[in-house]
Amino acid sequence: MKKFRYLPLSVALGLMTATTFATDPVPSRIDTSIYDSYAQAETGTAPVVPNVPQEDAYQMRALPPQEAAEEVEEGPNRYLETEFLKKRGISTYGWIDAGMGANNWGSPFNGPITFNDRNWQGQMNQLYLVNEKVMDLEDGGFDYGGRIDLLYGTDYIYTVARGLDASLANQGNWAGVPGGPNWASSKDYGLAMPQLYGELGYGDHAVKFGHFYTIIGYEVVPAIGNFFYTHAYTMQYGEPFTHTGILDTYTVNDQMTVYAGITNGWDNFSDPINSQQALNPFYPGANSNAAFLGGVTFKNSDATQALTIAATSGNEPVAIVNAPVNVGNRSMFSTVYTNEINDKVTYVFQNDNGWQFNAGTPDTANASQPGTAQWYGINQYLFYNFSDTVVGGMRFEWFRDNNGYRVFNPIRNAVAGGPSQTGYQGNFWEMSYGLNWKPNRNWIIRPELRYDWYSPDAAGGPLPFGRNVGQIGGAGDQYGQLYGGCDAIWQF
Numbered sequence: 001m002k003k004f005r006y007l008p009l010s011v012a013l014g015l016m017t018a019t020t021f022a023t024d025p026v027p028s029r030i031d032t033s034i035y036d037s038y039a040q041a042e043t044g045t046a047p048v049v050p051n052v053p054q055e056d057a058y059q060m061r062a063l064p065p066q067e068a069a070e071e072v073e074e075g076p077n078r079y080l081e082t083e084f085l086k087k088r089g090i091s092t093y094g095w096i097d098a099g100m101g102a103n104n105w106g107s108p109f110n111g112p113i114t115f116n117d118r119n120w121q122g123q124m125n126q127l128y129l130v131n132e133k134v135m136d137l138e139d140g141g142f143d144y145g146g147r148i149d150l151l152y153g154t155d156y157i158y159t160v161a162r163g164l165d166a167s168l169a170n171q172g173n174w175a176g177v178p179g180g181p182n183w184a185s186s187k188d189y190g191l192a193m194p195q196l197y198g199e200l201g202y203g204d205h206a207v208k209f210g211h212f213y214t215i216i217g218y219e220v221v222p223a224i225g226n227f228f229y230t231h232a233y234t235m236q237y238g239e240p241f242t243h244t245g246i247l248d249t250y251t252v253n254d255q256m257t258v259y260a261g262i263t264n265g266w267d268n269f270s271d272p273i274n275s276q277q278a279l280n281p282f283y284p285g286a287n288s289n290a291a292f293l294g295g296v297t298f299k300n301s302d303a304t305q306a307l308t309i310a311a312t313s314g315n316e317p318v319a320i321v322n323a324p325v326n327v328g329n330r331s332m333f334s335t336v337y338t339n340e341i342n343d344k345v346t347y348v349f350q351n352d353n354g355w356q357f358n359a360g361t362p363d364t365a366n367a368s369q370p371g372t373a374q375w376y377g378i379n380q381y382l383f384y385n386f387s388d389t390v391v392g393g394m395r396f397e398w399f400r401d402n403n404g405y406r407v408f409n410p411i412r413n414a415v416a417g418g419p420s421q422t423g424y425q426g427n428f429w430e431m432s433y434g435l436n437w438k439p440n441r442n443w444i445i446r447p448e449l450r451y452d453w454y455s456p457d458a459a460g461g462p463l464p465f466g467r468n469v470g471q472i473g474g475a476g477d478q479y480g481q482l483y484g485g486c487d488a489i490w491q492f
Contacts, residue, residue, distance in 0.1 A: 076442045076491035089145075090133050097126040097153070097223035099446075099487025101230070107469045111452065111481050112407055112428070114236045115155050116229060124189070125487065126223050127152040135201040142202045146210075149195035151221075156192040159221050161211065161242050163270035165192050194221060194242050204251040208261075211244045211269060215259055215295055216310045216334045218350045218379065227383065227391075228434050229448045229487045233399035234352045234377045237406040239334065240266035240312065243293055255301065260294040265314050266330065289315035304340040309333065318359055328358025328370075348381035354406075361403040363425065373405035377428075389439065395432040401425060407464070424464050426456040444489040453480035 080092040100123065101116045110117050116125060132147035151159055197210030219226050219235040245263030252258060264270070291314020299306040311333035318328060332354030339347045356373040364371020377399035384392045401407045404425030434448035454464055466478035 079492045088133070089136070090131065092129075092131050093492065094129040095126065095222075095224055095489055095491040096124065097128070097487055097489045098122065098124045099229055099485060101448075101483060101485025103465075104482040105465060105467045105469075105478060107465075107467050109469050110483060111465045111469055111476070112233070112236070112424075113230050113450075113452070113483060114158055115231055116485060116487070117154075123154045125153050125155045128222060135199055135206060137201045137203070137206065140203050142200075144201070145199040147195055147197055147199075149193065149222075151192045151194055153189060155221070156190040158236075159192045159194045159241055160190075161194075161244065161267050161269040163268065164211065164244075206249045207246065208249070209246040211242060212247070213242055214240045214312075215247070215293065216240060216312060216332070217352065218334075218336050218348065218381075223487070223489050224444070224491065227381075227393045227436060227446070228395060228432055229446045229485050230432060230450055230483070232350075232377075232379050232395065232397050233407065233428050233430065234334075234350065234379055234397065237401070238332065238352045238354055238375050238377060238399065242267050243291075243312075244269045245291075245293065247293060255299050257297045258294075259296070259310070261292075263291050263293045263312070263314070265289065265291045265316050266312075291315070306336075306338045308336045310336075316356070318356065328356060330354070330356045344385045346381075346383045348379070348383075350379040350381075352377050352379075356405060359403065359405055361405050361423070363403055371403075373403035375399070375401050375403075375406045389437060391436045393432075393434050393436070395430070395434075397428075397430050399428045399430075401428070424454065424456070424462060425458070426454060426461075428464075429453050442491050444491075445486070446489070447486040448484070450483040450485075451480065452483065455479070 076093075078091075078093045080094065082092075085092060099116060100120065101110055101113070101118075102120045103110050106119065108119050110119055116123055129150045130147065133145045135143040135145040137143055156165075193211070195210075195212050197208050197212045199209075200207045213221060217235055217239045219228075219231055221241055243263035243265070245261055247259060247261030247263075250258045250260075291312055293310075293312045295308060295310030297306060297308045311331070313329065313331035315327055316330040332352065334353075335349075335351045337349045341347060353376040354374065358370050359373035360370035361373050364373060377397060379395065379397045382394045386392055399407075401424055404423035406423065407428065408423040430450060430452045432448055432450040434446060437445040439445070452465070456463070463476035463478055465481040466476040469476040
């Protein structure tokens with residue numbers, strides 16, 4: 001029987017596929033046969049499954065390696081594919097992700113856990129559709145491509161971009177930034193368009209232009225790209241989700257890929273000023289400032305280890321402010337290291353560091369200098385293949401919100417009429433245990449058990465957990481929380 005596994009570098013930013021297996025030199029793509037292109041077949045040659053679309057590596061980098069069973073070796077059945085589109089190189093596919101999670105306090109809101117945020121309420125997190133034309137630069141010539149993603153579900157509120165799909169009455173979004181939907185009034189289902197871009201490629205360069213997911217960090221928005229149902233603090237609070245701009249991916253050689261581009265900042269499309277925004281005292285002004293986005297990926301010769309460093313820097317509106325017109329530079333970088341120790345075990349390390357200048361948080365504000373807010377953290381993941389269809393995973397994280405700038409209760413902030421003056425200033429830890437079970441090629445079941453705890457910098461400050469978290473005007477009264485949840489993903 002042949003054994004198949006995910007190549008661990010799919011978790012790395014801008015994957016460069018190994019020469020032994022890969023047929024596509026574009027580092028921002030995984031080969032058309034997501035399960036078979038990296039197969040270690042007994043014959044030494046991986047079979048080709050032409051009806052499996054190429055997946056964007058930016059959306060697949062949080063998957064662990066896995067020994068896949070025979071019944072899933074050809075990848076998911078794609079029920080939306082048509083011969084008319086396939087002949088033109090266009091792939092159409094998607095998935096449904098639904099689940100439920102609960103905390104031990106009975107609070108209606110699962111604390112700082114954002115995406116699956118409601119206690120004992122079934123959520124369809126994502127009904128996700130993709131339509132894309134993937135470039136083929138195998139011969140080193142010119143090609144073009146493009147992609148559009150649509151996300152409907154409860155996750156939409158965390159993936160909208162100002163000036164594009166976040167324009168509900170000019171309210172502050174979950175992060176308190178005007179121009180986005182408000183959690184208290186729009187917490188159920190909605191539609192987002194997290195990606196809409198075109199691509200041009202020639203030789204070793206692939207240029208993406210439009211609206212696209214970030215290249216920063218390890219975990220991603222699409223459910224099929226993550227091992228766990230919940231997300232790490234670094235992904236939820238420390239990193240951007242999307243950018244709008246242009247990004248060049250340059251394959252230097254088999255061991256090195258470089259990324260560089262100019263964007264319009266974090267989760268922002270255009271953010272134009274209109275008459276309503278001019279009357280909003282919390283609106284910080286137009287945010288059309290250019291920001292740098294770039295990084296580099298290194299891997300070893302046998303593709304078992306990868307190191308990725310990615311960064312962004314540019315002016316951003318301030319989410320938590322004393323002066324409502326604050327705008328300042330926001331810079332952050334992320335380092336991700338992956339190591340496939342053997343066929344069973346893979347280890348991942350991530351470090352994030354971020355700064356917001358001109359932040360105006362309560363502990364940094366004064367009459368002459370609003371001050372700088374900082375956040376940083378360390379994630380560690382360990383994955384183990386129990387069997388052909390079951391993989392276990394563990395995530396341990398420390399995240400520090402140095403100035404109470406990034407982590408806060410979105411419901412309490414939303415009903416305040418604008419950005420909150422107080423966040424959770426201190427240290428967050430979380431430990432998650434989970435399984436991925438693939439009963440067949442189209443289904444993934446992901447049970448998870450998670451414990452979070454928090455240590456504030458000052459006694460008597462707000463706490464993120466407890467029975468009243470999520471209530472109108474309510475506040476937490478607990479330092480820790482036990483969470484359990486499970487979701488199922490069906491790909492089509």
